[in-house]
Amino acid sequence: MNMIQAVNSAMDVMMARDDNVVVMGEDVGYFGGVFRATAGLQNKYGKQRVFDTPITECGIIGVAVGMGAYGLRPVPEIQFADYIYPALDQLVSEAARLRYRSAGEFTAPITVRSPFGGGIFGGQTHSQSPESIFAHVSGLKTVIPSTPYDAKGLLISAIEDNDPVLFFEPKRIYNGPFDGHWDGPSKNWSKHPGGEVPTGYYRIPLGKANTVREGQDVTILAYGTMVHVCQNVVKETGVDAEIVDLRSIVPVDIEAIEESVKKTGRCMIVHEATRTMGFGAELSALVQERCFYHLEAPVTRVTGFDTPYPHSLEWAYFPGPVRIGEALKNIMKDA
Known part of the structure; x- marks a missing residue:
């Protein structure tokens, strides 16, 4: 599906x-x-x-x-x-x-x-x-x-x-994974490959994050579309990043976040919403409060810009491989 x-x-x-x-x-x-x-x-x-x-x-x-x-x-x-x-x-x-x-x-x-x-x-x-x-x-x-x-x-x-x-x-x-690179507008919303999904009943508890990639160098906190973009950027850069898909932001799985950041010593937050007062600010505060003495670099955010969402310049607004990749290299420069 x-x-x-x-x-x-x-x-x-x-x-x-x-x-x-x-x-x-x-x-x-x-x-x-x-x-x-x-x-x-x-x-x-x-x-x-x-x-x-x-x-x-x-x-x-x-x-x-x-x-x-x-x-x-x-x-x-x-x-x-x-x-x-x-x-x-x-x-x-x-x-x-x-x-x-x-x-x-x-x-x-x-x-x-x-x-x-x-x-x-x-x-x-x-x-x-x-x-x-x-x-x-x-x-x-x-x-x-x-x-x-x-x-x-x-x-x-x-x-x-x-x-x-x-x-x-x-x-x-909606119609399948996205690596962050512009590939033209999709008009066919029903026939793209997705993933294996059981046809019957099953639950995923709210408030439980999912570590989609384990790593040792830096923790990336993301959700939604940005999870896929970050996975692709990690492949392109070769950084051994741990990617945590929050899945829900309220309730947020602070235990999973804390465990990952204390392991890697670095944290990068990626979301599409505007930077100022975006949920990344709350995540940054939580990480600083709980993991300060484990951090080897400042917490980094890669987000949308503090502007109305543009039409023709959407791909410049969207946190993509270039901006995320640069942030990854910067947070790892003193490693």
């Missing part, structure tokens, strides 16, 4: 297991979603459980919060992460606080799926990476898969979770 198919399979499995799981959003029904992630689900489960909504992100999430409080497990889709801001009040003021405000009487077991990040020349309104905004909010969980296998297992865990989860899907790797 590629990631689109894995996401679709996760929803299919959960809808078959639990009649309380419903899918909702703009064009998710008959059309199957703008990236076809919900294709076939309405035909299989009917219009009462897979239904289209008006173009109102605030309304979509507000209704989902009410559904969750009532006992359902809604999986609303926000068509692009850039469109999620009108729903911010519902997510922050209602979904994130419902359990606490009701002293545990009500919960908001909703999983908000949304494609995010660049790679398709979507520009300022289809390419943003807003994960750090939600990581700041107590009561929300934020999950970002990097492989089809992880996407399915993490999405199943998110749907079963009794608290609200933001499930951001990196659209640049």
